[in-house]
Amino acid sequence: MMEAFEIFLSASFWVAAIRIASPLIFATMGELVCERAGVLNLGIEGIMVSGAFAGWLAVYLGADLWTGVAVAALTGMAFGLLHAALTVPLGLSQHVVGIGITLLATSLTYFTYRIVLPEVTSPPKIAAFQPLKIPVLSDIPVIGPALFNQTPLTYLAFATVAIVAWVLARTPLGLAIRAAGENPSAVEAQGISVTGIRVGAVMAGSGLMAVGGAFLTMSAFDSFFFEMVNGRGWICIALVVFGSWRPGKALVGAILFAAFDAYQIRLQQIAGDVVPYQVFLMMPYLLSIAALVLVARRATYPRALMIPYRKGER
Amino acid sequence: MRLTGITKRFAGLVANDDISFALGQGEIVALLGENGAGKTTLMNILFGHYVADAGYVEAFGKILPPGDPKAALDAGIGMVHQHFTLADNLTVLDNIVLGTRRLFSPRLDRASARKKIAAIASDFGLAVDPGRPVGTLAVGERQRVEIVKALYRDARVLILDEPTAVLTPGEAAALFSTLRAMAARGLSVIFISHKLNEVMAASDRVVVLRGGRVVGERRTAETSREDLAHLMVGREVPPPRLGEAMRGGARLRLDGVTTDDSHGTPLDHVSLELRSGEITGVAGVSGNGQGSLAALLSGLIAPVSGTLSLGDAPVRRWSPRAALGAGIGRIPEDRHTVGAIGDMSVAENAVLERLRDRRFSRAGFLRADAIRDHAAGLIEGYQVKCPSPEARIRLLSGGNMQKLILGRALDGDPSVILASQPTRGLDVGAVAYVQQQLLAARARGAAILLISEDLDEIFALSDRICVMFRGRMSEPFDRASKTPAAIGAMMAGQGFETEQAA
Numbered sequence A: 001m002m003e004a005f006e007i008f009l010s011a012s013f014w015v016a017a018i019r020i021a022s023p024l025i026f027a028t029m030g031e032l033v034c035e036r037a038g039v040l041n042l043g044i045e046g047i048m049v050s051g052a053f054a055g056w057l058a059v060y061l062g063a064d065l066w067t068g069v070a071v072a073a074l075t076g077m078a079f080g081l082l083h084a085a086l087t088v089p090l091g092l093s094q095h096v097v098g099i100g101i102t103l104l105a106t107s108l109t110y111f112t113y114r115i116v117l118p119e120v121t122s123p124p125k126i127a128a129f130q131p132l133k134i135p136v137l138s139d140i141p142v143i144g145p146a147l148f149n150q151t152p153l154t155y156l157a158f159a160t161v162a163i164v165a166w167v168l169a170r171t172p173l174g175l176a177i178r179a180a181g182e183n184p185s186a187v188e189a190q191g192i193s194v195t196g197i198r199v200g201a202v203m204a205g206s207g208l209m210a211v212g213g214a215f216l217t218m219s220a221f222d223s224f225f226f227e228m229v230n231g232r233g234w235i236c237i238a239l240v241v242f243g244s245w246r247p248g249k250a251l252v253g254a255i256l257f258a259a260f261d262a263y264q265i266r267l268q269q270i271a272g273d274v275v276p277y278q279v280f281l282m283m284p285y286l287l288s289i290a291a292l293v294l295v296a297r298r299a300t301y302p303r304a305l306m307i308p309y310r311k312g313e314r
Numbered sequence B: 001m002r003l004t005g006i007t008k009r010f011a012g013l014v015a016n017d018d019i020s021f022a023l024g025q026g027e028i029v030a031l032l033g034e035n036g037a038g039k040t041t042l043m044n045i046l047f048g049h050y051v052a053d054a055g056y057v058e059a060f061g062k063i064l065p066p067g068d069p070k071a072a073l074d075a076g077i078g079m080v081h082q083h084f085t086l087a088d089n090l091t092v093l094d095n096i097v098l099g100t101r102r103l104f105s106p107r108l109d110r111a112s113a114r115k116k117i118a119a120i121a122s123d124f125g126l127a128v129d130p131g132r133p134v135g136t137l138a139v140g141e142r143q144r145v146e147i148v149k150a151l152y153r154d155a156r157v158l159i160l161d162e163p164t165a166v167l168t169p170g171e172a173a174a175l176f177s178t179l180r181a182m183a184a185r186g187l188s189v190i191f192i193s194h195k196l197n198e199v200m201a202a203s204d205r206v207v208v209l210r211g212g213r214v215v216g217e218r219r220t221a222e223t224s225r226e227d228l229a230h231l232m233v234g235r236e237v238p239p240p241r242l243g244e245a246m247r248g249g250a251r252l253r254l255d256g257v258t259t260d261d262s263h264g265t266p267l268d269h270v271s272l273e274l275r276s277g278e279i280t281g282v283a284g285v286s287g288n289g290q291g292s293l294a295a296l297l298s299g300l301i302a303p304v305s306g307t308l309s310l311g312d313a314p315v316r317r318w319s320p321r322a323a324l325g326a327g328i329g330r331i332p333e334d335r336h337t338v339g340a341i342g343d344m345s346v347a348e349n350a351v352l353e354r355l356r357d358r359r360f361s362r363a364g365f366l367r368a369d370a371i372r373d374h375a376a377g378l379i380e381g382y383q384v385k386c387p388s389p390e391a392r393i394r395l396l397s398g399g400n401m402q403k404l405i406l407g408r409a410l411d412g413d414p415s416v417i418l419a420s421q422p423t424r425g426l427d428v429g430a431v432a433y434v435q436q437q438l439l440a441a442r443a444r445g446a447a448i449l450l451i452s453e454d455l456d457e458i459f460a461l462s463d464r465i466c467v468m469f470r471g472r473m474s475e476p477f478d479r480a481s482k483t484p485a486a487i488g489a490m491m492a493g494q495g496f497e498t499e500q501a502a
Helices: A002-009 A011-036 A044-060 A065-087 A094-116 A143-148 A152-170 A172-182 A184-189 A194-220 A232-242 A247-271 A277-296 B039-047 B069-074 B092-097 B110-124 B139-152 B169-184 B196-202 B225-233 B290-298 B320-325 B335-339 B346-354 B368-381 B398-410 B428-443 B455-461 B484-491 B497-501
Strands: B002-010 B013-022 B028-033 B054-059 B077-080 B157-161 B188-193 B205-210 B213-219 B250-258 B270-275 B278-283 B305-310 B328-331 B416-420 B447-451 B464-469
Touching: A002 A011, A002 A247, A011 A044, A011 A143, A011 A152, A011 A172, A011 A194, A011 A232, A011 A247, A044 A065, A044 A094, A044 A194, A044 A232, A065 A094, A065 A194, A152 A172, A152 A194, A152 A247, A172 A184, A172 A194, A172 B092, A184 A194, A194 A232, A232 A247, A232 A277, A247 A277, B002 B039, B013 B039, B013 B054, B013 B213, B028 B039, B028 B169, B028 B196, B028 B225, B039 B069, B039 B077, B039 B157, B039 B188, B069 B077, B077 B139, B092 B110, B092 B139, B110 B139, B110 B169, B139 B157, B139 B169, B157 B169, B169 B188, B169 B196, B188 B196, B196 B225, B205 B225, B213 B225, B225 B428, B250 B290, B250 B447, B270 B278, B270 B447, B278 B428, B278 B455, B278 B484, B290 B320, B290 B328, B290 B416, B290 B447, B320 B328, B328 B398, B335 B398, B346 B368, B346 B398, B368 B398, B398 B416, B398 B428, B416 B428, B428 B447, B428 B455, B447 B455, B455 B484, B464 B484
Parallel strands: B028 B188, B028 B205, B077 B157, B157 B188, B278 B447, B278 B464, B328 B416, B416 B447
Antiparallel strands: B002 B013, B002 B054, B205 B213, B250 B270, B250 B305
C-alpha cells in the first residue's frame, strides 16, 4: 500500500505525467478554440492521427523537426478548412461532419503510410525532439525535472495555453470568437463576419490538434504506428467540458488525466499480478467520468455551440 | 438619410413595395404598421442584413453599398434589434467594444473604452455598469446597452425595432425620454412600432406601412389615434363590445388554493369562481402569481393545499390530460415555447392536444387525412393565413399562430377557457379578432379566465375583475365599480397589507 502512495513522490512519475499531458494540452486547446467559436469539432481524433503522421513523415523525408511541426499544423488546418467549409457556410450537422472528418483523416493517413512505405514491416524511426534542460529551474526537486527537463514541444504546449487564454480574454479577436459561440448575431450586428471568425477558429484549432498528434511521433516516441492516437481526441473533448471552456481549467484537467494515466501504468507494475491489468487501464477513464460529473454539471457552455448561423434568420 | 424605391420580394411575396421616405436631423420618426406590413424587412435592408431587389439607401448624401452591415455602421447608422444582439457571456464593456477595434490588434484597451462609455452614459442618462456580464442584466438594462453600443460607434441615426415590446411601462417611458434627449442633440431616430399610444407620445412624424407599401405619412401633432389606426389596418376597427352577461352556474372553483413555486410566484390561499357565460379578468403586474394560476388551470401543477373543483365535484387527480378531459381550453402565455412546436407543421400542432382522440388516431396510428382536414377547418374557421397545413408553424406570424392556438383551444366548445395574455405582441387587427372570439365563446356560455397585463384589455373584456399581488388574489369586483387608477393602486399592493398582517 505504501508503494502505491510513494509513486506520487517520485520525479519520474511527474515527468511521465507531464509528457503524457502534452499532446492532450495541444489538442484540448484546439478543441476549446473551435467550441468557443460555436463549432464542435469531432474531427479531432482523425486530425491528430493526420498530424502525427504528417509531422513524422516530413522529418523522415529529411526536413528538420520544427518544419515537421509546421507541416503537421498545416495538415491539421487543411482538414479544419474542410470541416469548417461544411459546417459553417453550409451549416451541415457538426456531429456528422466531425465523425466524417475523423474517419477520412484516419484512413487517408493509413493509406498514405502504405503508399509511402510499402515495404517496411517495423516502423522506421526518426531523431525525435530531445529534452531541453533549463538551467537552475530543473534542479528543483520533483517539479524541476517534471516541468523544466522536457522537450521543446512540451514547453510549446504550455505556451499555447497562455496564448489561447490571452487571446480569448484580452484581444478584439478573442471577444469576437467568444461572441460568435454565444450569440453570432451580436458579431454580425457589429460588422464582423461570423463565417470568417468561425472558419478561422476551426482552422487554427485543427492546427493545434494536429500538433498534439505530432507530439506523439516526434517527442513522446520516434516513429509512427497505427492506432497510436488511441482515443486521445475524444478525451480532449471531455477535457474541454471538464475545463468549462476555460484554458486554465482545461490545462489542469489535462494534467490530472495524464497523472491518472501515468499512475495506473506504475500501479500495474506493483499490483499487476493480483488485479488484471485491464482494470488499471480503465482507471483514468472512470476517474475522468467521475470528475466530469462533479465539475461539469454547472458548466455554462457556449450557447450557440453546434447551432449553424444563417444570416438574417431569427 | 433617405430611402428611395426600396423593393424586396421573398418567394412570391412582396415584403416591401417601392418604399421611399426621408429622415431629417434631430427628428424622431415612427414607422407604424401591423405585423407583416414589412417594417422589419425594411429596417434589415436599411442596416444591410438583407439586400433590396430594387431601390437604394442614402445616408448623409452617400449611397450605402447594399448588404453590408459594416458600411451601415461606418456611415453612422446604429440599430437596436428586437431580439437583442448581445453575447451573454461577455461583459457590458466587451459587448460594446466588440467590432470597434482592429481584429488582430494585440490588446483591447478597455480603460479608454470605459471612459468613453461613462461619457455617453452621463450625456444621455443611460446608466450602464460596464463590468457586469450581460447575462445578469434585466431586459431594460440590455436595451440600454444596445443603445450605448450604437452611440459608442458615433451613430447619428438610431433605428429601434419594436423597442417597447419587452419593456415595462416605466422602462418604456424612460426609453422615450432618452430618445428625446438624443434628438435634442441632433441625432435622428427611427422606431418601429405597432402601438398607437407610444407612436402618438414619442414621435415627430409617423410613416404608416401596410402590406409592404407606405400608405400614409403624418406629422404626429396633426393626426389622431383613430386616423392612424384606420391607415394602419385599412378599415375601421370597432372596439370590442361586451354584450349582456348570461351568467350561469360555477364551472370551476378554487378554495384556498396554495401551490408550489415551480411556475414563479406561488398561489397563496387563492379562492376564485369561474362562472358560465362570464369573463373573469385577472389584473396584476406580471410575476405576481399569474404563472402559477395559469399552470394550475392547465393541469401542469396541482394544489398543495386547498381544493380545485369542477362544477361541484372536487378534483383528486390533476394533470394536463385531466384538465383537457374536463373541457378546459388553454391559450398559453408564451405561444412560441409552450403553445406550439415551431418545427412541426400547422396540422400537427393543431391536433397535438388531442392525439389520443379517436378522431385523430386509431390503434396507435395517426389518421393523416383526418388531421389534415381538421387543420384545414381551423385554418378556414379562424382566418389563419398560412401557405398550407403542412407548413412549419414557426413560419407563421405571431397573430396567425395565435389564431391557430385559439382555434385549437376553442375547438369542441370547452366549458372553461384559460386565456393567458392572449393578445400580447399582436397587431391591432389580430387583437380585435382574438377578443371577438373570446366574447363569442362567452356568449356560448363558456367560463373564461383572462389573465392580462394590459389594463385596457381587462376593462374592455371582463365582467368581473380580480387583482393579483404576490400570489394572493383580491375579492372579485364588478368592472364598473372601480376606476383603472384604483386597480393600478391595487396592483401595487394596496388593500393587500391587512391580509398579510392577519
